[in-house]
Amino acid sequence: MLTTVSHSDLVACSAGEVRAAIRSGSYDQHTAGLAAGKLQCNLAILPEKFALDFLRFCQRNPKPCPIVGVSDSGDPFLPTLGQDIDIRSDVSKYRVFRDGTLHDEVTNIADIWADDLVTVALGCSFTFENALLRNGIPVRHIERGLNVPMYRTNIGLVPAGRFGGRMVVTMRPIPEAQVDKAREISRRYPQAHGAPIAVGDPAEIGIKDLAHPDWGDSVEIKSGEVPVYWACGVTPQNVLLDAGLPICITHSPGHMLITDVAEDAETTILRKN
Amino acid sequence: MLTTVSHSDLVACSAGEVRAAIRSGSYDQHTAGLAAGKLQCNLAILPEKFALDFLRFCQRNPKPCPIVGVSDSGDPFLPTLGQDIDIRSDVSKYRVFRDGTLHDEVTNIADIWADDLVTVALGCSFTFENALLRNGIPVRHIERGLNVPMYRTNIGLVPAGRFGGRMVVTMRPIPEAQVDKAREISRRYPQAHGAPIAVGDPAEIGIKDLAHPDWGDSVEIKSGEVPVYWACGVTPQNVLLDAGLPICITHSPGHMLITDVAEDAETTILRKN
Numbered sequence: 001m002l003t004t005v006s007h008s009d010l011v012a013c014s015a016g017e018v019r020a021a022i023r024s025g026s027y028d029q030h031t032a033g034l035a036a037g038k039l040q041c042n043l044a045i046l047p048e049k050f051a052l053d054f055l056r057f058c059q060r061n062p063k064p065c066p067i068v069g070v071s072d073s074g075d076p077f078l079p080t081l082g083q084d085i086d087i088r089s090d091v092s093k094y095r096v097f098r099d100g101t102l103h104d105e106v107t108n109i110a111d112i113w114a115d116d117l118v119t120v121a122l123g124c125s126f127t128f129e130n131a132l133l134r135n136g137i138p139v140r141h142i143e144r145g146l147n148v149p150m151y152r153t154n155i156g157l158v159p160a161g162r163f164g165g166r167m168v169v170t171m172r173p174i175p176e177a178q179v180d181k182a183r184e185i186s187r188r189y190p191q192a193h194g195a196p197i198a199v200g201d202p203a204e205i206g207i208k209d210l211a212h213p214d215w216g217d218s219v220e221i222k223s224g225e226v227p228v229y230w231a232c233g234v235t236p237q238n239v240l241l242d243a244g245l246p247i248c249i250t251h252s253p254g255h256m257l258i259t260d261v262a263e264d265a266e267t268t269i270l271r272k273n
Numbered sequence: 274m275l276t277t278v279s280h281s282d283l284v285a286c287s288a289g290e291v292r293a294a295i296r297s298g299s300y301d302q303h304t305a306g307l308a309a310g311k312l313q314c315n316l317a318i319l320p321e322k323f324a325l326d327f328l329r330f331c332q333r334n335p336k337p338c339p340i341v342g343v344s345d346s347g348d349p350f351l352p353t354l355g356q357d358i359d360i361r362s363d364v365s366k367y368r369v370f371r372d373g374t375l376h377d378e379v380t381n382i383a384d385i386w387a388d389d390l391v392t393v394a395l396g397c398s399f400t401f402e403n404a405l406l407r408n409g410i411p412v413r414h415i416e417r418g419l420n421v422p423m424y425r426t427n428i429g430l431v432p433a434g435r436f437g438g439r440m441v442v443t444m445r446p447i448p449e450a451q452v453d454k455a456r457e458i459s460r461r462y463p464q465a466h467g468a469p470i471a472v473g474d475p476a477e478i479g480i481k482d483l484a485h486p487d488w489g490d491s492v493e494i495k496s497g498e499v500p501v502y503w504a505c506g507v508t509p510q511n512v513l514l515d516a517g518l519p520i521c522i523t524h525s526p527g528h529m530l531i532t533d534v535a536e537d538a539e540t541t542i543l544r545k546n
Contacts, residue, residue, distance in 0.1 A: 048325070052324055055328050062541075069332070070333075072434075080431060158353060160345065266460060267467070269334070
């Protein structure tokens with residue numbers, strides 16, 4: 001029987017050590033705060049037949065869908081993100097969708113891996129949140145140990161093939177005097193949603209009530225703070241769901257793929273040493 | 274009969290006006306210095322059958338091959354780069370390759386356009402050169418009215434399908450005290466080759482003799498200057514040539530696609546207004 005490890009057991013571990021714990025089946029929890037300094041990714045695995053259109057869709061919507069890695073068809077490895085990454089086992093929890101419906105939530109997809117599957121890794125907000133914190137900008141949901149609030153908007157995406165829809169955003173309350181700095185810092189991370197999409201009035205982007213996010217937890221906006229909205233990695237998940245593919249696999253929310261790429265690297269391609 | 278216009282006639286024109294002159298057949302010269310402030314692109318048009326692998330190749334080699342736009346299959350328009358861009362007519366000179374051999378050089382490809390062709394637009398060095406100049410860093414080949422010197426290197430590319438090979442770089446002599454600033458400025462343009470690949474000794478990246486570039490013109494390196502090397506858009510052209518596709522169309526050197534996207538925009542996706 002496998003020994004189960006906890007989040008705190010893994011906090012000081014390297015990216016490779018965390019992946020090894022996940023691969024062995026001894027860790028199946030969320031990855032926030034693990035492998036500090038390394039890029040974590042949203043995950044989309046889909047049949048090759050739809051991959052060209054999905055890559056076109058991501059290229060046309062780079063803020064919600066920043067592509068950081070693409071596998072060969074049928075190849076479960078992602079050497080540009082980490083030499084030993086096996087996508088069949090190295091994510092702590094997966095969601096399997098069939099015909100646009102959640103079919104299963106599992107900790108290993110080796111039994112359903114197929115020769116025509118393509119893995120697309122997309123950047124995630126952990127990267128710029130860490131940069132905001134390093135630069136003295138508070139991030140409310142992290143302070144409070146909550147999940148970031150996420151909202152559907154009326155912002156149309158640029159379609160490609162069967163992929164399209166509207167953008168999902170995250171919201172972080174930022175002290176008014178620090179909004180410009182938050183914009184400047186997050187813009188440095190195009191591989192992680194980049195600069196905010198909007199600042200201020202939620203109605204302008206079609207959000208009715210900030211107190212009731214569509215996903216995640218509501219957070220307090222204090223006096224002197226303004227809501228700042230960033231493109232969110234739930235966008236491509238929704239788009240994939242709506243596309244109704246015969247099969248599609250994503251990570252479970254918060255259970256990201258941990259890579260060996262430094263968050264501050266100029267590109268998301270691991271350099272050979 | 275069409276009136277022919279000169280480069281100087283077009284210098285003050287907008288991107289759309291320059292494209293209209295090219296489209297009408299009245300301008301077939303190089304595009305350096307035209308439509309100031311707008312993104313110009315390297316061009317690769319290839320059959321859909323090879324497009325997924327080519328996009329994977331570009332994603333894995335983002336410094337020589339920064340993807341800035343991808344068309345739908347068979348669609349000659351590129352609305353994310355400019356509302357009226359018709360790729361069959363809007364580049365001033367094209368090279369048509371068949372089975373890996375230069376077959377023709379033409380000013381219009383409407384007669385060979387086909388329903389399975391995909392256009393991939395890649396960033397070009399004009400973008401960061403303009404930024405260097407704006408920041409007081411001299412660019413020798415521009416000062417002298419020459420073409421930038423380009424060299425084959427021993428730097429291996431990350432392969433995808435039939436696409437692979439070695440990187441081509443450009444070289445610009447930079448005053449030693451300004452190298453860090455040049456690195457910092459060009460890194461801000463990931464859509465245009467980003468930061469330098471190497472600085473200094475040409476032998477370290479497999480260049481035998483800086484005085485004899487593989488393409489372009491030799492430029493003087495003055496006392497106190499060091500050679501600085503950036504990834505070059507000739508890389509994907511060579512890779513496409515070596516791949517021996519049945520058909521492949523590129524721009525002719527210096528005859529770039531002019532877009533409506535601002536060089537300083539956060540993303541290369543034109544926002545609807």
